[in-house]
Amino acid sequence: MKELLSILIGSLFIENFVLSKFLGICPFLGVSKRRETALGMSGAVVFVMGLAGMCTWMVNAWILVPLHLEYLQTIAFILLIAALVQFVETVLKKTAPPLYKSLGIYLPLITTNCAVLGSALIHVERGYTLPQAVVYSVASGLGFTMALVLFSGIREKLETCDIPESFKGMPISMVAAALVSVAFFGFAGLVLPG
Amino acid sequence: MEGILIPVAVVAGLALLFGIALSITSIVFHVRSDPRIEKVRETLPGANCGACGFSGCDGYAAAIVTDGKPINLCPVGGSDVLAKLAALMGVEAEEQAGKKARVLCQGNWQTVEMKYKYEGIQDCASAAVLLGGMSACIYGCVGLGSCVKACKFDAIVVEDGLARILPEKCTGCGMCVAECPKAIIRMLPVKTAHTVLCSNHERGAVSRKNCGTACIACGLCVKNCPLNAIRMDNSLAVIDPILCVDCGKCAEVCPQKTIRAIR
Numbered sequence: 245m246k247e248l249l250s251i252l253i254g255s256l257f258i259e260n261f262v263l264s265k266f267l268g269i270c271p272f273l274g275v276s277k278r279r280e281t282a283l284g285m286s287g288a289v290v291f292v293m294g295l296a297g298m299c300t301w302m303v304n305a306w307i308l309v310p311l312h313l314e315y316l317q318t319i320a321f322i323l324l325i326a327a328l329v330q331f332v333e334t335v336l337k338k339t340a341p342p343l344y345k346s347l348g349i350y351l352p353l354i355t356t357n358c359a360v361l362g363s364a365l366i367h368v369e370r371g372y373t374l375p376q377a378v379v380y381s382v383a384s385g386l387g388f389t390m391a392l393v394l395f396s397g398i399r400e401k402l403e404t405c406d407i408p409e410s411f412k413g414m415p416i417s418m419v420a421a422a423l424v425s426v427a428f429f430g431f432a433g434l435v436l437p438g
Numbered sequence: 439m440e441g442i443l444i445p446v447a448v449v450a451g452l453a454l455l456f457g458i459a460l461s462i463t464s465i466v467f468h469v470r471s472d473p474r475i476e477k478v479r480e481t482l483p484g485a486n487c488g489a490c491g492f493s494g495c496d497g498y499a500a501a502i503v504t505d506g507k508p509i510n511l512c513p514v515g516g517s518d519v520l521a522k523l524a525a526l527m528g529v530e531a532e533e534q535a536g537k538k539a540r541v542l543c544q545g546n547w548q549t550v551e552m553k554y555k556y557e558g559i560q561d562c563a564s565a566a567v568l569l570g571g572m573s574a575c576i577y578g579c580v581g582l583g584s585c586v587k588a589c590k591f592d593a594i595v596v597e598d599g600l601a602r603i604l605p606e607k608c609t610g611c612g613m614c615v616a617e618c619p620k621a622i623i624r625m626l627p628v629k630t631a632h633t634v635l636c637s638n639h640e641r642g643a644v645s646r647k648n649c650g651t652a653c654i655a656c657g658l659c660v661k662n663c664p665l666n667a668i669r670m671d672n673s674l675a676v677i678d679p680i681l682c683v684d685c686g687k688c689a690e691v692c693p694q695k696t697i698r699a700i701r
Contacts, residue, residue, distance in 0.1 A: 303452070313445050320452055327456035331463055338467035 248379045250436040251372075255383040258436070261359050262391035263428040268359030272392060273417060275350070282396035283389075285350040290385030292332060292354050293363055296325050297381025300364035301374050321364045329355045359388055395424060474526065475503045481522045483514045485590055489611040502527065513537065513610035514591075537625040538608045539593075539615060540700060541585075544635045545578035546598035549650035556582075566619040573599070574648040577638035579622060588617035605700070630682045631699040632689055639672045646694075653696045659688035 259265060262272045268289075275285045300321050308314055333351050336344040344351075354360060363384040367377040398420050407416050479499035486494035490511040492501050501507040502523070509523040513536070524530060551574040556565050562584035570576030581599030593607035594614060601623075603614075615623045622637045634653060638645050642654035655673040667681035668688060675697070677688070689697045 307448065307452075311444060311448060313448055316445055316449060319449060323449070323452055323456060327460055330460055334460070334463050334467050337469050 248376065251376060251380050252383040253434075254436055255380055256387045256390065257428070257431040258434055260387045260391055260428055260431075261362065261384050262388055263425045264432070265362065266425075267362040268357055268388055271350075271353070271357060272388075272395065273414075273421065276392050276396040276399055276417075279393065279396045279400065281350075282392040285353075286385070286389035286392045288350045288354055289357065289359065289388050290382060292325070292329055292351075293360050293385035293388075294378060294382040295332065296321075296328055296360050296364055297367060297377050298374070299324055299328060300368065301372070301377040304368050305374075317365060317368060318361070321361055325360055325364070326355050359384070391424075395421065398424065472503050475499050477526055478502050478523065481515075481519055481526060482512060483519065483609075485514055485609075485611070487514060487590060487611040487613060489513050489609075489613075513612075516609070536610060536628045537612075538605055538610045538628050539603050539612065539623050540626050540633055540635075541579060541601045541603055542622045542624055542633065542635055542637045543577075543579040543600065543620075544651040544696070544698075545573055545575055545649045546581075546600035548598065550574055550578060550648065562617075563619040571620070575638055575640075575645070575652065577620060577622070577636075577640075578649065580620060584617050584619070585614035585623060588613045627679045630677070630679050630684050632677060632682065632684055632686060632697055633700055634675045634677055634697050635700075636674065636696045639674050641673055645673075651694055651696055654694055656693060658691045658693065659697060662687050662691045 255261070261267045262269065271285055271289075275281045303320055303324055304314075304317060308316055308320060329351065333344070336351070363381045367380045372380055399417060402416055402420065411419070476499075479496060482495040482499060484495050486496075488494060490498045490513075492498040492507075492511075498507075498512065502509055509527055509529060510520055512519060515523075516536070552572050553569060553574055554572050556568070556572045558564055558568070560582050562571075562580040562582045565571050565580050565582055571578075571580040573580070579600050581596055581601065583594075583596040583601065585601050586594045586596055590611070590613060591607050591609050593604045593609070595602050595604065603623075605628075610625065612625055615621075615625060617623075620637065626633060636645075636649075636651070636653040638649070638652050640648070640652075642656065645652035646654050653674050655670060655675070657670060657675075659675050660668045660670055664685065664687060665681050665683060667678045667683075668675055669678070670676075675688075677697075684699070686699065689695075689699060
């Protein structure tokens with residue numbers, strides 16, 4: 245239990261996917277303009293990441309490892325994630341139309357999100373057990389959520405700030421992202437048990 | 439040999455498994471949607487230009503079927519598509535007054551003096567910020583073809599530094615209108631051919647000096663129009679397309695040949 249908790253805290257703060265590992269930068273900059281879109285995207289990412297963490301662990305442990313085909317991880321996981329996203333989309337469309345509508349375009353976008361593939365590859369590399377892998381994936385997704393929501397708040401504030409003409413828009417967002425990332429490196433000194 | 443067979447079999451097997459799983463879920467979790475949406479979508483041109491006011495052809499198809507939006511909003515498809523849509527939806531085909539783009543300028547390299555030679559970025563907006571473009575008339579066509587790039591239907595050509603719209607190719611989507619930094623491209627009704635091919639608001643003497651085919655605001659067209667469909671707006675003749683019956687009197691009397699019939 246303590247172990248799972250340290251994985252959770254670790255992947256939320258110390259190894260935040262966006263701000264320390266620099267994975268999923270594209271949606272981080274692309275959909276962080278407004279808080280609602282940021283929440284929609286991150287909701288979809290947490291969901292898919294958790295599912296993908298579970299499924300990739302199974303594929304890896306039950307198919308790839310017994311056959312000594314660990315080098316196929318990347319391609320197998322890409323296949324799996326693409327199929328999974330499609331699956332989730334079809335199921336949601338039928339069972340939860342409001343959720344499907346609110347996730348909208350973000351759900352198919354996740355297929356190409358490197359953070360999802362990254363979390364799968366990392367938990368395999370570290371040799372996590374199934375519960376650990378699931379917790380790690382969900383926590384990574386939550387870390388992504390935190391980064392996106394924090395940053396969308398900053399960007400909403402930036403809209404009303406008096407920014408020099410040449411820095412308006414993307415440049416000032418990049419500067420802000422760098423500062424947030426530097427701030428998160430402050431967590432790097434935390435040492436967790438387990 | 440076996441070294442390659444197993445991995446290939448594993449990846450292919452996984453792909454097959456996922457494929458089967460996905461097709462099963464798509465059958466089990468099939469959502470019944472109106473089959474007409476797909477048919478309407480196939481009928482529409484598929485250029486996704488957005489001229490109808492919806493987000494592409496998919497959005498318009500859904501809006502027609504589910505929200506009962508009018509079927510005559512697609513300017514690209516024209517009457518063919520309209521007729522097919524009318525048959526599909528079981529409603530009367532009511533053609534919208536078709537509009538096509540026209541360039542309201544005749545100033546090419548022969549008729550207009552050049553102020554300077556432009557060697558910058560080949561983009562009208564960039565050239566237009568330098569003394570209003572290289573031609574002597576600051577109202578006229580810049581001629582670097584920003585509209586050509588905006589047109590998805592290859593309906594615009596630039597000849598001698600003047601953009602010309604090919605009416606047979608123009609679908610009336612209006613993409614070029616926003617692109618022109620001089621705002622000389624207008625959407626005008628197809629039914630009236632006679633057009634004042636000038637956009638300059640200078641006084642007569644100045645316009646005559648700058649361009650051989652400019653409107654000099656002599657007012658002959660205004661006096662000779664049998665229907666009073668032409669008025670002078672700030673030293674430029676303007677034809678009211680609603681009143682105009684295309685009689686051609688104005689084109690006959692125009693000393694500068696600024697008014698012409700174009701189809």
